[in-house]
Amino acid sequence: MVFADINKRRLLWVLLATMVMAGAAIGGTWWWRKKQAEERKARLALEAKKKQVKKEVLPPIRPIKGDSIEAMIRSNRRISDFFREDFRLQNFRLDTTVTYAYNFVDLNGDEKDEAIVFLEGNGMCYTQGCALVILVRKEGKYELKSAIIPAEPPIFISNRKTNGWRDLVVNLLSKDYSPASQRVVRYLSNEDGYGYPVDPNTLPKPWPEVMDEGLTILAEQGEDLYKFRFVPDRRQKKTKRSK
Numbered sequence: 001m002v003f004a005d006i007n008k009r010r011l012l013w014v015l016l017a018t019m020v021m022a023g024a025a026i027g028g029t030w031w032w033r034k035k036q037a038e039e040r041k042a043r044l045a046l047e048a049k050k051k052q053v054k055k056e057v058l059p060p061i062r063p064i065k066g067d068s069i070e071a072m073i074r075s076n077r078r079i080s081d082f083f084r085e086d087f088r089l090q091n092f093r094l095d096t097t098v099t100y101a102y103n104f105v106d107l108n109g110d111e112k113d114e115a116i117v118f119l120e121g122n123g124m125c126y127t128q129g130c131a132l133v134i135l136v137r138k139e140g141k142y143e144l145k146s147a148i149i150p151a152e153p154p155i156f157i158s159n160r161k162t163n164g165w166r167d168l169v170v171n172l173l174s175k176d177y178s179p180a181s182q183r184v185v186r187y188l189s190n191e192d193g194y195g196y197p198v199d200p201n202t203l204p205k206p207w208p209e210v211m212d213e214g215l216t217i218l219a220e221q222g223e224d225l226y227k228f229r230f231v232p233d234r235r236q237k238k239t240k241r242s243k
Contacts, residue, residue: 061154061171061179061180061181061182062182062206062211063154063156063216064156064157064158064169064210064211064213064214064215064216065211065212065213065214066159066213066214066215066216067215067216068215068216068217068219069103069215069216069217070219071101071102071103071118071217071218071219072101072102072103073101076102078140078141078142079100079102079115079117079135079142081141081142082135082141082142082143082144083098083100083119086144097121097122098119098120098121098122098124099119099120099121100117100118100119100120101117101118101218102115102116102117102118103115103116103217103218104116105157105166105215105217107134107157107165107166108164108165108166109161109164112136112137113137114134114135114136114137114145115134115135115136115137115142116132116133116134116135116155116157116217116218117132117133117134117135118130118131118132118133118151118153118155118218119131119132119133125150126149126150127150127173127175128150128152128172128173128174128175128201129149129150129151129152129170129171129172129173130149130150130151130152131147131148131149131150131151132147132148132149132151132155132168132170133146133147133148134146134147134148134195134196145195145196146194146195146196146198147198148168148170148185148196148197148198148200149198149199150172150173150200151170151171151172151200152170152171152172152173152180153171153218153219154171154216154218154219155168155169155170155171155216155217155218156168156169156170156211156214156215156216156217157169157214157215157216157217158184158210158211158213158214159212159213159214159215160209160210160212160214161187162186162187163186163187163188163189164187165186165187165196166187166214167184167185167186167187167210168184168185168186168196169182169183169184169185169206169210169211169214170182170183170185170200171183172200172201181205182205182206183200183201183203183204183205183206184203184204184205184206184207184210185197185200185203186203
């Protein structure tokens with residue numbers, strides 16, 4: 001009987017130990033799975049947060065206060081001659097049809113109007129806009145002062161000046177189809193460079209002083225811009241020979 005009691009006690013202890021170990025194993029597994037689930041949830045939340053790109057909230061395009069002059073779209077021989085020569089110097093290989101609109105504004109207060117020309121066409125346009133060119137008159141011909149690429153209408157001329165030249169406000173189309181944004185193009189000093197900066201992407205957005213008063217020189221982009229066709233010299237020679 002004594003041995004029987006001892007065996008029963010041992011069996012009970014074994015059963016109790018087994019139950020404790022089984023409970024510990026089950027509890028440990030549940031705790032581990034819960035911890036893994038929480039870590040996975042936190043990791044997924046962090047990855048989702050990293051993927052979220054905060055889109056820039058662009059302010060609505062504000063028209064500059066002041067007058068507006070209608071863009072000229074008729075042929076201007078001197079302007080066309082300048083671009084034909086410029087295309088020739090750049091060795092354009094293909095026939096190039098370019099549309100342009102322009103206005104004359106005194107940008108530097110010397111009582112001589114500069115030509116502000118907006119161009120569209122082959123080689124003139126990019127994702128965010130086309131070319132805006134400033135020409136100055138010299139000895140009966142136009143010379144290039146600045147080229148701003150890209151830019152889109154409306155084009156504003158502010159009454160505010162930087163280094164003696166009026167600030168320009170141009171529009172940029174967005175690369176991801178969000179609303180267009182505006183940039184202020186200010187004339188560079190002799191130490192900073194020459195003329196107006198080429199790429200407006202890195203330039204500041206308009207501030208109230210710039211938009212207070214000025215002139216709109218090109219209100220909207222239209223289909224009625226004057227068209228001229230440029231043919232490289234070698235093409236012209238071939239045409240003459242064929243005749």
